[in-house]
Amino acid sequence: MTLATINNFIATTAGTAVPLSATSIQTNWVFIQVLRTNIGKVYVGDSTVNNTDLGGITLEAPLPSMSLPFEAIESKRSDALIDLNAVFIDVDNTGEGVNIVYAQSVAVAPGPQSVQDMLDQIIFMTQEDATFSSGFWTEAEIIDYINDVEKDFFDRTGCFKRIDTVGATAGDRVFLEPSDSMSIDRITFNQVPLHRTDRWMLDMEDRNWKNQPSGVPKQYHQDLLLTKRFEVDRDIGPVGQNFTLIYTILPATLTTSADLLNITPAFFHYILYGVLEKMLGKQGEGQDLAREKYCHARYEAGVGIVLTLMRSQKRSLEGLAAQTG
Numbered sequence: 001m002t003l004a005t006i007n008n009f010i011a012t013t014a015g016t017a018v019p020l021s022a023t024s025i026q027t028n029w030v031f032i033q034v035l036r037t038n039i040g041k042v043y044v045g046d047s048t049v050n051n052t053d054l055g056g057i058t059l060e061a062p063l064p065s066m067s068l069p070f071e072a073i074e075s076k077r078s079d080a081l082i083d084l085n086a087v088f089i090d091v092d093n094t095g096e097g098v099n100i101v102y103a104q105s106v107a108v109a110p111g112p113q114s115v116q117d118m119l120d121q122i123i124f125m126t127q128e129d130a131t132f133s134s135g136f137w138t139e140a141e142i143i144d145y146i147n148d149v150e151k152d153f154f155d156r157t158g159c160f161k162r163i164d165t166v167g168a169t170a171g172d173r174v175f176l177e178p179s180d181s182m183s184i185d186r187i188t189f190n191q192v193p194l195h196r197t198d199r200w201m202l203d204m205e206d207r208n209w210k211n212q213p214s215g216v217p218k219q220y221h222q223d224l225l226l227t228k229r230f231e232v233d234r235d236i237g238p239v240g241q242n243f244t245l246i247y248t249i250l251p252a253t254l255t256t257s258a259d260l261l262n263i264t265p266a267f268f269h270y271i272l273y274g275v276l277e278k279m280l281g282k283q284g285e286g287q288d289l290a291r292e293k294y295c296h297a298r299y300e301a302g303v304g305i306v307l308t309l310m311r312s313q314k315r316s317l318e319g320l321a322a323q324t325g
Contacts, residue, residue, distance in 0.1 A: 044088070
């Protein structure tokens with residue numbers, strides 16, 4: 001976050017309200033102080049403020065200043081900011097005015113967002129500079145945090161899924177998952193769902209299950225296998241069939257500030273709080289356990305909201321399926 005100033009802002013005509021800025025300037029915080037040379041009062045309010053009905057806020061000694069903070073200072077929604085173009089002053093005496101100091105906030109643009117957008121928000125909220133010269137954190141370290149939080153968010157919420165097919169080669173039993181798979185939700189073979197189990201249960205049911213003749217699989221497991229593989233309970237007999245997988249997507253690894261985030265804009269601030277939690281919990285001079293706890297609560301609340309939405313969507317789809325037979 002940086003501060004900007006508007007010095008010697010003069011109201012040219014007493015009795016006529018004038019905006020603090022002729023153009024739109026959105027900020028989270030603005031401080032207004034009357035000029036030392038003022039003799040009369042200054043009135044602050046909306047476009048209707050004037051020096052006759054004493055509306056708005058009146059500034060004069062011994063109360064020569066005021067601030068307009070927005071409580072959720074981390075929010076960058078366009079409707080959650082103060083616009084200097086919408087804040088007006090009037091004066092008792094022509095030629096008197098105010099000095100203005102305001103925070104230059106960073107707005108989140110709509111549409112796909114990049115790692116740099118996330119870094120800008122972090123810089124704003126931690127009052128760091130663009131190079132993180134405090135030494136508390138590095139840009140590369142923060143990008144690693146973003147990767148970790150995105151993976152955790154994808155895994156816990158399951159909100160980003162994909163359907164893909166895997167070829168079922170006759171005589172094979174172990175198959176490779178899609179490269180972008182994080183966790184499998186369901187596998188079907190010939191449109192019939194396979195039961196997920198583990199190797200111990202397969203052994204308990206039939207210690208010779210690996211020697212069963214080829215045929216149509218009914219179960220699968222992922223125990224004691226190489227990464228991103230699943231094994232079915234018998235060799236594939238039919239030729240020309242495929243497995244259909246529904247799985248949670250593994251987010252692409254981010255490496256530079258120009259990379260686009262894997263999450264949608266609606267989830268941007270959830271990831272932001274997860275990253276801030278890791279930053280503020282890191283041992284060192286930048287550690288702030290109270291703020292880490294707050295960020296943790298905000299991240300967990302985001303995960304909970306998404307899980308609730310996912311369950312609601314699932315119930316709606318199940319109800320629709322029941323109605324359509």
